Amino acid sequence: MKRNSKIKEEIWSDFDSSKNFQKIMNRTKEEKNSSTRNDWKIMLVTSFVFLILIGGFFCIKGPIAQMKKEKHIVENGNFQIFALSNSEEKEVKKELKENIHVPLKNYNEAMSSVPGFPILFKLEGNDSQMEIIVKNGNIYTWVPSSGIVTLLGEKTIINESQTLYFQVQKDTIIDIIYRQGEKKIQKRITIYQDEDFNYYAILTN
Amino acid sequence: MTVKEKQKQFEIIYKDTYEDIIKYIVCHSSNIGDVNDILQETYLEFYRILERKNVREEKIGAFLKGIAKNKLKKHYGRFYKIRTYSLFFKNEQEIEWIETVKDDFDTLDFVINKELSKKVWEYIKKKKPLITKVFFLYYGLDLTIKEIANELNLSESKVKNILYRTLKELRDTFGKENE
Structure with a gap:
């Protein structure tokens, strides 16, 4: 039986093959464009994040380094301590650092014109002050040119860099109180002798 | 490629x-x-x-x-x-079963112009989905009753009944427009 062709036409007008095909093709183009745009967006965002990370790293690196430096300064204050060789011809400085045993040049009190182990206290800043208290020893000053030796006793206060000479016994302890404004730092230098009669100095808290 | x-x-x-x-x-x-x-x-x-x-x-x-x-x-x-499946026909009583459907029941002869065919199709689209499907498969794809029954997992008599009832309804609704 022949079916109604007009109905058939009307039905298929709702499901037009060409129209659907065109819509599909349009959507594929839109997707491609959208994908390209998204690729660019992803690239930009990634680059931006990368730049922020790099920038952040360098921004932090500076302050971290500064913090480390400040920590060092805070720990040691604006000062340094050096053990000097008691040679009159050439001054050799060995910085005393925390928990490091520094050998001191052999010193024979009887045979040396130097009154004791020379230790240089190097102060920085205008308002720095260092109080030095020694146990089992004495503090001297010495002027090499004139040879004048001055006994300071077991305690002294210095306001600028100065070399002091320490007459030591078996275990001599030098307590240091550094002040700069409201800042106060305490350290201890222990001078001791080993079995071979070599002297060492060690800086501690 | x-x-x-x-x-x-x-x-x-x-x-x-x-x-x-x-x-x-x-x-x-x-x-x-x-x-x-x-x-x-x-x-x-x-x-x-x-x-x-x-x-x-x-x-x-x-x-x-x-x-x-x-x-x-x-x-x-x-x-x-x-x-x-289940939501299409909640109640089979909704289909008015015709005991005997003549084989020459398919008469959409009153649909003679585009305007009427459009009205008929719009009418069919508003019917229950199963009726629309049967109509589409029959008139859109020229499937036989048997083929439609296979596609929709129905009995042939059911497909026949759906078609017959729908066509009768269409004739009653739109057949007078051509008179």
Whole structure:
């Protein structure tokens, strides 16, 4: 039986093959464009994040380094301590650092014109002050040119860099109180002798 | 394969499979108005796959139906299976069963112009989905009663009854316009 062709036409007008095909093709183009745009967006965002990370790293690196430096300064204050060789011809400085045993040049009190182990206290800043208290020893000053030796006793206060000479016994302890404004730092230098009669100095808290 | 060659291949496959896929989607959708959207989604997905890899020609039909099935599920959600069956006919009493339907019942002869055919089709689209499907398969794809029964998993008598009842209704509604 022949079916109604007009109905058939009307039905298929709702499901037009060409129209659907065109819509599909349009959507594929839109997707491609959208994908390209998204690729660019992803690239930009990634680059931006990368730049922020790099920038952040360098921004932090500076302050971290500064913090480390400040920590060092805070720990040691604006000062340094050096053990000097008691040679009159050439001054050799060995910085005393925390928990490091520094050998001191052999010193024979009887045979040396130097009154004791020379230790240089190097102060920085205008308002720095260092109080030095020694146990089992004495503090001297010495002027090499004139040879004048001055006994300071077991305690002294210095306001600028100065070399002091320490007459030591078996275990001599030098307590240091550094002040700069409201800042106060305490350290201890222990001078001791080993079995071979070599002297060492060690800086501690 | 270049992009143009892929597009050409897609166009050929589209034309070859269009009717078959439309039939599949109509049979499995719960609203005739969704068919075009699901069809476009199906072929769009197929196009994306074709851009990435080659598809074996002998399996394209089944492959496309697989995509269509997924799109139908996605479109209708997890209740898709229930919708395609139980919600169409809540009560079989809704169909007025005709004991004997003559084989020459198919008479849409009163539909003689485009305007009327449009009205008839719009009327049919508002009917229950199963009626619309039967009508589409019968008049749109020229399937036999037996073929429609197979597609929709119905008995032949049921398909006949649906058609007969609908046509009677159409004649009563629109047949007078031509008088």
